[in-house]
Amino acid sequence: MTQTAATPVRSFPKPEFTDAEAGALDFPSSKSRTYNYFKPTKLRATTYEDVTVDVQPDPERHLSQGWLYGFADSPGGYPKDWTELKSSDWHLFRDPNEEWEQTIFRNNANIVRQVQQNLANARGARAFEAFSPTWVTFLERNVGAWMHAEHGLGMHVFVAAQRSAPTNMLNNAICVNSVHKLRFAQDLALYNLDLSEAGIGFDGAVHRDVWQNDPVWQGVRENVEKLTAIGDWAEAVFATNVVYESLVGVLFRSHLVMQIAARNGDYVTPTIVGAGENDYSRDLNYTRTLFSMLAKDAVHGEANRVIMQGWLSKWVPVSLKAARTLQPIWSQPLEKIISFETSLDDSKEGLRATLSDLGLTEPKELSA
Known part of the structure; x- marks a missing residue:
């Protein structure tokens, strides 16, 4: 009988797992269906955090090879020296409004729908015909001019600032700020068209011409144009949302237009201007969170507060000048229930409250 040779047993290298490998058998959260590569604000990450945190890469966290792209004269894509302020960790910022793609569309769609419904109801009820002639003139000149301020800030301050901020969480919040401004400017433009077609003698x-030549509006125009020229993205957000909006924006929108519209037979304009004021409340919310974080930074907080105090000294006089230049329009409507000084005092109190939250000192110009 012939003997058959035994088939040799083949051997293969067997994998060995260690905790240093991605395929480790046991590692933190190995039994969980979710995994966080960042520390959430609460026990569990929100949808906002899941879709926002670390979407924008950063060599200090996940790019061990450094920036994948950059400008010819810069060390990387988002240099930290694009602002004077410093942070121990820019990634600590979380938008209290938790703005992300879905909220942007949902919130703005709701506002646009509300404005359109109010305008449709006003047209159907022929409400524009109840406006007093002096109020029609006030709207065509002043609310129309305000449209330019909102558009300028949205397009040339916040669009630029959101590109320069070093994290996606900051970019999102500032970008939504620009969307608010541009949408509000559009709301005012469409309202201008409706009034032009209402047969009430409205010059659309x-x-x-008012924005470019009326002396009453040149202080606001100067303020807005100076804001658009700021190179430091954090200074631009601070000077606009903390200073200008408190002393000029809220002064005009809330302490004038929304106070006196109804006394002049107008219930339509406050619904549109009120939407813009609600936008600012949300934008001030993230602004306070951001600059409070920087003012209280364990390493850089003191230096940051000194810089912000300098920004206050620089921008408060500019915005106060713009506010006082507007004073004559308080006497234009036929029915007035509030004085300019009362309106300005209320606006100053709003700024003082914000400065208190940030731990900043009230500049002497605010008491003048």
Whole structure:
């Protein structure tokens, strides 16, 4: 009988797992269906955090090879020296409004729908015909001129600032700020068209001449144009949302238009201007959170507060000048229930409250 040779047993290298490998058998959260590569604000990450945190890469966290892209004269994509302020960790910022793609569309769609419904109801009820002639003139000149301020800030302050901020969480919040401004400017433009077609003698083209030439509006125009020229993204957000909006924006929108519209037979304008004021409340919310974080930074807080105090000294006089230049329009409507000084005092109190939250000292110019 012939003997058959035994088939050799083949051997293969067997994998060995260690905790240093991605395929480790046991590691933190190995039994969980979710995994966080960042520390959430609460026990569990929110949808906002899941879709926002670390979407923008950062060599200090996940890019061991450094920036994948950059400008010819910069060390990387988002240099930290694009602002004077410093942070121990820019990634600590979380938008208290938790703005992300879905909220942007949902919130703005709701506002646009509300404005359109109010305008449709006003047209159906022929409400524009109840406006007093002096109020029609006030709207065509002043609310029309305000449209330019909102558009300028949205397009040339916040669009630029959101590109320069070093994290996606900051970019999102500032970007939504620009969306608010541009949408509000659009709301005012469409309202201008509706009033032009209402047969009430409304001049829908005069707002451009007012913005460019009326002495009453040149202080606001100067303020807005100076804001658009700021190179430091954090200074631009601070000077606009903390200073300008408190002393000029809220002064005009809330302490004038929304206070006196109804006394002049107008219930439509406050619904549109009120939407813009609600936008600012949300934008001030993230602004306070951001600059409070920087003012209280364990390493850089003291230096940051000194810089912000300098920004206050620089921008408060500019915005106060713009506010006081607007004073004559308080006497234009036929029915007035509030004085300019009362309106300005209320605006100053709003700024003082914000400065108190940030731990900053009230500049002497605010008491003048």
